[in-house]
Amino acid sequence: MYRVLIADDEMPALRFTRNIIQQFSSQFQVVDAVISGEAALKVLESQAIDLLITDISMHGMSGIELAKHAKKLQPDIHIVIISGYGEFEYAQGAIQAGVDEYVLKPVSISKMTSILQTIQGKLDSEQQEQAAASRTTRPRPSSSTPAEAGFSPMCYGAT
Numbered sequence: 001m002y003r004v005l006i007a008d009d010e011m012p013a014l015r016f017t018r019n020i021i022q023q024f025s026s027q028f029q030v031v032d033a034v035i036s037g038e039a040a041l042k043v044l045e046s047q048a049i050d051l052l053i054t055d056i057s058m059h060g061m062s063g064i065e066l067a068k069h070a071k072k073l074q075p076d077i078h079i080v081i082i083s084g085y086g087e088f089e090y091a092q093g094a095i096q097a098g099v100d101e102y103v104l105k106p107v108s109i110s111k112m113t114s115i116l117q118t119i120q121g122k123l124d125s126e127q128q129e130q131a132a133a134s135r136t137t138r139p140r141p142s143s144s145t146p147a148e149a150g151f152s153p154m155c156y157g158a159t
Helices: 011-024 037-046 063-073 088-096 109-136
Strands: 002-007 028-034 051-055 078-083 101-104
Touching: 002 011, 002 037, 002 109, 011 028, 011 109, 028 037, 037 051, 037 063, 051 063, 063 078, 063 088, 078 088, 078 109, 088 101, 101 109
Parallel strands: 002 028, 002 051, 051 078, 078 101
Antiparallel strands: none
């Protein structure tokens, strides 16, 4: 299961996003839903999160600021920003923060589930790559001669 953190200062939007995940995305688990960037940051400091879904405009810390902090704390985190603003500056800030998706409100159920499927595909690929890398990584002996590696000189015909 992939772990999701939702940050939105509008309770109806927060509940809507949580309900979509719970009802339509069985591979995701909402570990917390908070109403500020500062509260989200506390969660990010204490728990591993796979996906952060945040509103762009919140009291205090904005979604873009939160995304930047999240990437510093957890470089592999995926981020979706939901915004009521279509202006280029907001989208540009989101890109600079390294977000995966920038979605304009209102967000439909089909749009959100499509985004979640895309993110799940990325997360699945990352897990497979990590598993493959760990299978191919073998410890190398630090010794340089057969004797240092624990091989007996008797194996080489020495007496």
